[in-house]
Amino acid sequence: MPEMTIPAHAFSVSTPGSYSIPRPEPVPAASQAVASHFTHLELARERHVLHIRDFSLFYGKKQALHAVSMSIPERKVTALIGPSGCGKSTLLRSINRLNDTIPSVSVTGRIEYQGRNIFDRGTDTIGLRKKIGMVFQRHNPFPMSIFENVIYALRIAGERNKKVLTEAVEKALRGAALWDETKDRLHGSALALSGGQQQRLCIARAIAPEPEILLMDEPCSALDPIATSKVEELILALRARFTVAIVTHNMQQAARVSDYTAFMYLGRLVEYGPTNAIFQNPRLTQTEEYICGRFG
């Protein structure tokens, strides 16, 4: 991997919220792969809900993630950007251990949540996924009613009280800005909704069990611009209640919705910091080149 240099202007330009500081000590690497990434200091002042430490992931023998270390700040939107195949979706899907469903996957390193490594043998993945919800690239409501879609997680948890379920549906649909459009057709098929509505339904479904973290894997890539802007507004609103980690191909989207941005390339975390700093004042040339569209 090429030696990364700090662009000269990183030290001269000073935007509010970014500090001209020398590069911190490199993170000690667990493997041969050097975790040579740059984390902006603003992150240190956040409260973090999740810590990824020296995390590497292999599909069979092919290494997809190289000693990634990053922390996810609480009740902020953190965007993962980078060219296709850089491992950002893989990293996201590791956080709720959804990669477990692929038999050839093996991992090293840790992802710490609530003080425990989620890859510890005794981890209850079912409980973990209740705390860490997920919204997928392709809107995928189940072929059942809107109502049943939203309460799916509550049904799993064994909730039978009709009143509780009805209230949860309203709260989740309001939370996903979908209540007004669906309140008269709650028992109609979810598949009759438009693509954008279906994706917001998936968001409602994910927030209904009140998770702590919401993972979003390119949630707008299958939506038209109007539906996209609605979902983006929603993401900004969700920040008040949830910690959001979002993977996106769309850099304007990352700039619009996120507080922090992590740039990944070839399975490595390159630079991680406040979104405005990453986009206006990246410390590493590689980040700058990607942001400016010179590669990727």
Added chain:
Amino acid sequence: MRGPLHDTLSRTRSHAMYGVCIAFTVFILAILVLVTAYLIYLGFSALSVDFFTQIPSGDPKNPGGMKNAIVGTGVLVGLASLVGVPLGILTGVYLSEYDTNSWLASPVRFVCDVLAGVPSIVVGILGYELLVVPLGGFNGYAGAMALAFIMIPIIARTTEEMLRLVPNSYREASLAMGASKARTIFTIVLPAAMGSTITGIMLAIARVAGETAPLLFTALSSRYLTLDPSRPFPSLTVQIYNYARGPYEQQRKMAWGGILILISLIFALNLIVRIISQRVQTKTE
């Protein structure tokens, strides 16, 4: 000049091919219409109230009805489904959802494919050896098991294929919400494939309802109306077989009636299948 737009030879060929296809289609259709018309013509004259309410009288001149055989086929197919449907579905679930490529799944899949093509008389002989000889005589249970044995591979393979068509995003969404794998399969994946799985089950039922060979060696037949499968058991197909090769005009007529009933039954099953799959399709669109 012959260019791509004026290639009369290939155009003529194309027209000729079209004609040949139509000719053969009409030919096949004509045969089907002929058979059905002949069947209805001969079968209808045998049908009467007695046909559905009487059991065989034993008198070749006045053979009574086929009530016992109609009920018998219902019981046999019902018992076979009771065993074959759950086993077939669970096998299909195993193949599609659990160990898709394990050391066990590939042979199971292969065996299912082979079994689905095994001549049904082989199943009859097997049932005779395993369930008739040890139990000391022809019995309905052996017949039902032989039919179930034919159903299982058909249902297992169709269920597997249909479950594979369920988008993986459903499974991921369910797992990501904290559902266990079993819960995901039984509340999301199977219901999503329900219409087409039911289609497979119905087709398997239609297939075994028309089987004769496996029953000849297992359930045999009975002239009496019985609900006790531990004894020789009546069925439409075997009774048709017995009547059709007999010397008596009246009984051969009865056989035609039986065939008409059987065909109508299978036709109705197929119709139900069509309706169900159409309903499901419009529901998921």
